[in-house]
Amino acid sequence: MALITYRQALKDAFSEEIERDENVFIMGEEVAQYNGAYKVTEGLWDKYGDKRLVDAPISEAGFIGLGIGAAMMGLRPVIEMMFFSFVYVAWDQAVNNASSLRYMSGGLMNVPLVIRGPANGGTNVGATHSHTPENLVANFPGLKCVVPATAADAKGLMKSSIRDNDPVFFMESTLLYGEESEVPEDPDFLIPLGKADVKREGTDLSIIAHGRSVLMALAAAKELKKKHNIDAEVVDLRSIRPLDEETIIKSVKKTNRALLVEENKPYCGIGSQVSHLIQRRAFDYLDAPVHRLSAVDAPAIYSPPLEKVQLPEAKVIVREALDMFNIKA
Amino acid sequence: MSTKTAKKKTAAKSAAKKSSGSAKKSAPAKKAAAKKADAPDLRRYADAPVNKAMSKSDKIRAFVDMVRIRKFEQAALQSYQKGKMGGFLHLYIGQEATAVGTCALLGDHDHIITAYRDHGHALAVGMTMNECMAELYGKYTGCSKGKGGSMHFFAPEKRYWGGHGIVGGQTPLGLGIAYALKYKGLKGSCLCFLGDGAVNQGPFHESLNLAGLWDLPIIYVIENNRYSMGTSQDRSSVYPEGGLAQRAEAYRIDWTTAHGENLYDVRAKTSEAIERAHEKSRPTVLEIATYRYYGHSIADANHQKYRTKEEILEYQRNRDPIMVWQRILEEEGVLTADEAKEIENKARDEAKDSIRFADESPFPPESEILTDVYHSVDNPGSHTNQGKIFFNDRLPWE
Ligand SMILES: Cc1ncc(C[n+]2csc(CCOP(=O)(O)OP(=O)(O)O)c2C)c(N)n1
Secondary structure (H helix, E strand, O other): OEEEEHHHHHHHHHHHHHHHOOOEEEEEOOOOOOOOOOOOOOOHHHHHHHHHEEEOOOOHHHHHHHHHHHHHOOOEEEEEOOOHHHHHHHHHHHHHHHHHHHHHOOOOOOOOOEEEEEOOOOOOOOHHHOOOOHHHHHOOOOOEEEOOOOHHHHHHHHHHHHHOOOOEEEEEOOOOOOOEEEEOOOOOOOOOOOOOEEEEOOOOEEEEEOOHHHHHHHHHHHHHHHHHOOOEEEEEOOEEEOEOHHHHHHHHHHHOOEEEEOOOOOOOOHHHHHHHHHHHHOHHHOOOOOEEEOOOOOOOOOOHHHHHHHOOOHHHHHHHHHHHOOOOO | OOOOHHHHHHHHHHHHHHHHHHOOOOHHHHHHHHHHOOOOOOOOOOOOHHHHOOOHHHHHHHHHHHHHHHHHHHHHHHHHHOOOOOOOOOOOOOOHHHHHHHHOOOOOOEEEEOOOOOHHHHHHOOOOHHHHHHHHOOOOOOOOOOOOOOOOOOEHHHOEOOOOOOOOOHHHHHHHHHHHHHHOOOOOEEEEEEEOOHHHOHHHHHHHHHHHHOOOOEEEEEEEOOEEOOEEHHHHOOOOOOOHHHHHHHHOOEEEEEEOOOHHHHHHHHHHHHHHHHHHOOOEEEEEEOOOOOOOOOOOOOOOOOOOHHHHHHHHHHOOHHHHHHHHHHHHOOOOHHHHHHHHHHHHHHHHHHHHHHHHOOOOOHHHHHOOOOHHHHOOOOOOOOOEOOOOOOOOOO
16 A cells, blocks of 8 residues: 555556556546646656557547547547647537447447546636536446546556446546545456445445545534534445446435435436336435435536535534434534 | 658648649649539549559449449339338438549548448448348437438448438548548548538548648548539538538649549549558548439438429439449440340349348347447446446336
8 A cells, every 4th residue: 555646646547557558548638748737647658669559630620539449449549638628529429429439330340449538617717618528428228437536546456447348438637636544556446337336434424426426425414513413424436337327226225314416517417317216126225315416506606715615514414314304504 | 650740730731732733634724623523534543543453343343333323212212201210211222433543542540430421331331231121210220220210331351431411520520530531550541521511511621630740641532513412512611612611722732623524533532542542541522423313311301392394304314333344344245235234134133032021021120229339238248337327217017
């Protein structure tokens, strides 16, 4: 185990997979000579050179499509989006082509591709740069989507995603790149896609979250315990599609209350899917209606203090949890 | 991949210079070729090395392949009109020399990818009429098990990567195929076909820039049949005197044009492009002047509104690719009219058989809706994936 940042964990995952498989290469804007816009690939070009770290011009549709074509041929491209928000200019390639090709060919091909990059708000860059498209991507059968919250998860999930034979959308967060956690050093440390992680055990309430909301949920759980003696369990989904329904259901059956938290927008967000699941499979176990928290339902606002408020912070999670116990905050 | 820009710039510059030179035609002459395609001397390209190397049986094979495509399409049209298939049906009739002339030149590391008007290319690379017709019928025996339909034929083992329904959407994919060849150090190429309407899509321009920048062995073949649906080339594109292909100059990519009714010409120009890809790992844009006889798709009942009957007749009478090739082969003493007739009859029978095959084949079982979505689901054990990946609470057939 080593205490490293989320950014370093990703970089280690890339190094290990580049060394392990000659078909792995990283392509994107500023990933090589510039060391990555968020320094996630820093030093890798020096180490692995032009073939494995490829600076692409600003042509997302062109190089994502190129990545898909190369993946059809057996390469394993890892395509960086400087911001995940930029994937929209390549939506036809990233989503329409990547999700459909295997199907339309009756299984004659597959697309072992990773599209990755930061997909988060909260950095005061305005609405165009602050999208969280995990719900959009997860709506496409054929695609997989993971959203790691910690350094260890980032590493284990990135390595699994690169080795996966289907297209994986890997959504990171610029707000998490500097966060540290203990990460195993085993070069075969893999976290399966579709496996949630109980980040904190509890008995009174299940807070189910993904991405940065997991950290907020953990902070809220601490506060709930300290101030109100409410013991919250925090379930980190980690993977959106596939989804670990069993861990969700097990937790809700234990605690009888579910609060769903995400930085995505509410309408057709991940929470709506999870909420449906809970009412469908744990209806009789519920002592309260399922509650949801998400970003306030508007484009991401620029104004720094307001953007903080727009995303579900720990204190709002605490308030919502108390509401589920009919406790006035 | 090379990113040593300084060296490359000069290389690209001289390539571009050669491009206009290699076309060996003054700009106005080229314009005539691209826009009017005046019926040229039929044997003008017969002496190109790739054509001189053709054996008698190669020549007959090309004739057979073109006739097979036409008969297949005619049979498909009849079935479509009988209500045997759904969706769209984009016929290739009139354009046969393009698919046959190009695909015959593909070696072990040469790949192709095209748009939705894809039946001709499929047959030209050796897919069977049966699997193609069954796919049109949505049958389990179709090349994509009935999951792709007319616009989405695939045969990766024949290096045929589809069959793509989004206009221009295949152009970056073709680039990726070429990228993979170069990455793996293979001497190959990718022929990526597109229509004259697709040239205005952004991803195509992004692809051209990347192809030129990274020296990728891709050949973009613009099948210029003069119309994108009901919009003529002149109403959809601005283009230089040399035609749509000349836009490649902006990306320092070699370009040329061919008469799509003349198989010799198609082969001659394609072979130069393949050689450029193999020997120099450089891209080419090749524009082939051609024509479609039917509407954009069979749902296009208006095709005589945006063009005249005379225009269609003129092409059919004077520049039909099969007729032109037959004339050439008869002049060369390679084929007689009787033999040609026999080839036609055989192809018609083969197409008829494929209709019977498609008719008698089963539809895929309902459970097939959920296969071929994910490799990990179809190959349990090969992945560490867990959890739920399909989200229906209950399936209609359960
Ligand atoms: C992105 C996109 N826009 C529009 C369409 C609808 N559409 C299908 S084919 C077509 C015309 C394309 O013409 P062209 O590229 O010249 O090819 P051709 O049909 O002549 O072979 C159009 C507009 C589509 N399939 N995809």
